[in-house]
Amino acid sequence: MRAEKLLNTREISYEEWKKTRMKGIGGSDAAAIVGLNRYKSPLRVYLEKIGEAPEVEDNERMYWGRVLESLVAKEFEKRTGKKVRRVNAILQHPEYDFMIANIDRRVVGENAILECKTTSQWNEKEWKGDEVPQEYIIQVQHYMAVTGAEKAYIAVLIGGNKFLYKEIERDDELIELLIEKEKEFWKMVENRTPPVLDGSKDAEEILKYMYPEAIEGTEIELPEENVELIERRKELDRQKKELETSIKAIDNRLKQLIGDNEKAKCGSYILSYKNIKSSRFDSKKFKKEHENLYKKYIKESYYRKFEIKEVK
Numbered sequence: 001m002r003a004e005k006l007l008n009t010r011e012i013s014y015e016e017w018k019k020t021r022m023k024g025i026g027g028s029d030a031a032a033i034v035g036l037n038r039y040k041s042p043l044r045v046y047l048e049k050i051g052e053a054p055e056v057e058d059n060e061r062m063y064w065g066r067v068l069e070s071l072v073a074k075e076f077e078k079r080t081g082k083k084v085r086r087v088n089a090i091l092q093h094p095e096y097d098f099m100i101a102n103i104d105r106r107v108v109g110e111n112a113i114l115e116c117k118t119t120s121q122w123n124e125k126e127w128k129g130d131e132v133p134q135e136y137i138i139q140v141q142h143y144m145a146v147t148g149a150e151k152a153y154i155a156v157l158i159g160g161n162k163f164l165y166k167e168i169e170r171d172d173e174l175i176e177l178l179i180e181k182e183k184e185f186w187k188m189v190e191n192r193t194p195p196v197l198d199g200s201k202d203a204e205e206i207l208k209y210m211y212p213e214a215i216e217g218t219e220i221e222l223p224e225e226n227v228e229l230i231e232r233r234k235e236l237d238r239q240k241k242e243l244e245t246s247i248k249a250i251d252n253r254l255k256q257l258i259g260d261n262e263k264a265k266c267g268s269y270i271l272s273y274k275n276i277k278s279s280r281f282d283s284k285k286f287k288k289e290h291e292n293l294y295k296k297y298i299k300e301s302y303y304r305k306f307e308i309k310e311v312k
Helices: 014-021 027-033 042-049 060-067 069-080 121-127 134-147 172-191 201-210 224-258 283-289 291-297
Strands: 004-008 089-092 105-107 112-119 151-158 162-169 263-266 269-272
Touching: 027 042, 027 134, 027 172, 042 172, 042 201, 060 069, 060 112, 069 112, 069 151, 069 162, 089 134, 112 121, 112 134, 121 151, 121 162, 134 151, 134 162, 134 172, 224 263, 283 291
Parallel strands: 112 151
Antiparallel strands: 004 089, 105 112, 151 162, 263 269
16 A cells, blocks of 8 residues: 655645645544544644634744754664655545645655654653653554554654654554544534534633633523533532542641651652742732722733532
8 A cells, every 4th residue: 555645745835734734634633533632632623624723823842843853863863773764745545535644754675654753851751661652652553554654663852862762563453443533533524513522621722712702691591411411510520529538638647647747758659748938919908008000900801610500
């Protein structure tokens, strides 16, 4: 199987590249669709594909990821003795045209690809031993599905001073599951049927973008079947409170054992119960004593508060 070239990326603008990505599901999209992308929800991917997603501003993390890609690829060549080459194209699965890939490099002399990453030192534990973050496993399996590659290498620069690379074999069973999930998702895109919201922070941000303000004085009647959803939430809230009480009881017991000490050791754990000094601005007192100045610098903000009340 050989991937088809959907678009040559050598001489196109960033805007053209983004428009082409709307025509299919890419590697980072795949991880989001199956709920394994920590930065992106399925709903955001859906809105991106129909052209209604909020604009994502380029940031330092994204910029340096692009800048350091070549450095990471060169270091991979140096440490492994392998040669890699750029693929200046967005590739397309020969059978499933909604599956696309913008891979970093092909490995010369092997039916393999290379994905280059950079990450903070705070994420180093995610790469310990044979570990690879799940979203990147999904990403390269998607790429192998599109390209027909038998294996993938992931090279990562951690904290700017630690280099690692991992080898990931093609997993045909996982690829089949991915294809089915992506088929289902693409039908949603074609039918303009948004996916069910998950509990991610990104999904919450998307909701704020879609419905920033309530129309005052309006009210609707939700279908009766949603009572089950509300009851389920009530039960989960009850369980949450029970768990929080249990955790607090354990915390209190451990604090009692530490007593007036600052730290304690217990097996492989270190517990601390330190003194913390904090300062905060007394806005109520300031308003009372300097009301005019307070009004000059006050800034109003709006947000939507969600709550559930039961009518007896």
